[in-house]
Amino acid sequence: MVGEGVLQECLLHPQVEAVLVINRKPGGVSHPKLKEIIHQDFFDISSIEDQLSGYNACYFCLGVSSVGMKEPEYFNLTYTLTLNIATPLSKLNPGMTFCYVSGASTDSTEEGKSMWARVKGKTENDLMKLPFKQVFAFRPGYMHPTPGLKNVNEYYKYISWMYPFLRKFFPNMVSTLAELGLAMINATRFGYQTKIIEVKDIVALAKLE
Numbered sequence: 001m002v003g004e005g006v007l008q009e010c011l012l013h014p015q016v017e018a019v020l021v022i023n024r025k026p027g028g029v030s031h032p033k034l035k036e037i038i039h040q041d042f043f044d045i046s047s048i049e050d051q052l053s054g055y056n057a058c059y060f061c062l063g064v065s066s067v068g069m070k071e072p073e074y075f076n077l078t079y080t081l082t083l084n085i086a087t088p089l090s091k092l093n094p095g096m097t098f099c100y101v102s103g104a105s106t107d108s109t110e111e112g113k114s115m116w117a118r119v120k121g122k123t124e125n126d127l128m129k130l131p132f133k134q135v136f137a138f139r140p141g142y143m144h145p146t147p148g149l150k151n152v153n154e155y156y157k158y159i160s161w162m163y164p165f166l167r168k169f170f171p172n173m174v175s176t177l178a179e180l181g182l183a184m185i186n187a188t189r190f191g192y193q194t195k196i197i198e199v200k201d202i203v204a205l206a207k208l209e
Contacts, residue, residue: 001143001151002101002177003061004029008146009181010059015189020055022048028150043084053092057188059099059181060085066116074116079123090130097188098132100124101180104141104173104199128195136187138197140180141173142166149177172200179206 004027010016011031021027021036022045029036039048042062060082066074086098102124107117110125124137144163145152166174183197183205190208194201 001145001149001153002063002140002180003059004149004151005143005146005177006059006061006181006184007034008149009178009185013182013185016185020051042081045085045088049088049092052089055093055096057097057099057184058086058089058093059101059184061101063101063103066119071115071119075119078116078119079126082123083126086127086130086132090132094131095133098127098130098135099184099187100127100135100137102137102139104139106137106139108196124196134187134191134195136184136192136195136197138180138184138202139199140175140202141199142175143180144174144176146177171203172198175199175202175206179203182206 007019007021007029010019011033016033019034021034022039023036024038024040024042026038027036037048037051039045045052062081064074064077082100089096089098100123102120105114105117106124107114107121108125110118110121112118127137128135144160163174179202183202186205186208187197192201192205197205
């Protein structure tokens with residue numbers, strides 16, 4: 001869902017010249033700006049590395065829920081997979097901005113009781129050690145889906161009616177998916193004063209011109 005929403009904002013934005021999407025299966029989107037690579041093994045991108053240079057940014061939207069997972073499995077799918085993609089990208093594109101979709105309440109100390117928050121925190125921390133131009137860890141809360149998207153999580157149809165209430169009374173916990181995409185684009189274009197991008201920062205970044 002997040003990847004599709006960010007992709008839409010990139011395709012619509014006049015400052016984005018070209019978009020490369022790496023998917024396991026065809027995404028079903030056609031656009032003059034868009035190129036798609038179908039690649040099954042995200043733990044090893046060596047066979048497609050020759051197609052990954054020359055880009056200004058990577059918007060890393062891949063992620064899994066920790067529900068029902070033991071820590072080693074979640075660590076592998078969250079930390080190991082992400083670093084296996086980010087590390088070669090940082091060597092191919094040292095001028096790249098890497099935007100990582102993390103989550104609200106991620107634990108930067110890596111020492112808290114919450115397993116998923118520790119793993120996300122370590123992932124953020126180690127991404128920021130790579131030789132990118134800049135790395136931002138986006139920590140969204142509730143993301144109101146963009147109308148018309150195909151990959152909206154099922155539970156959103158039961159809670160999306162609450163969005164106006166949540167936006168009014170919990171503004172630091174709520175953004176739209178469109179705002180997340182715009183925030184990533186603007187962080188790439190203009191930079192930002194903090195590397196950890198909370199919900200209030202997502203909303204602020206989305207408004208930059």
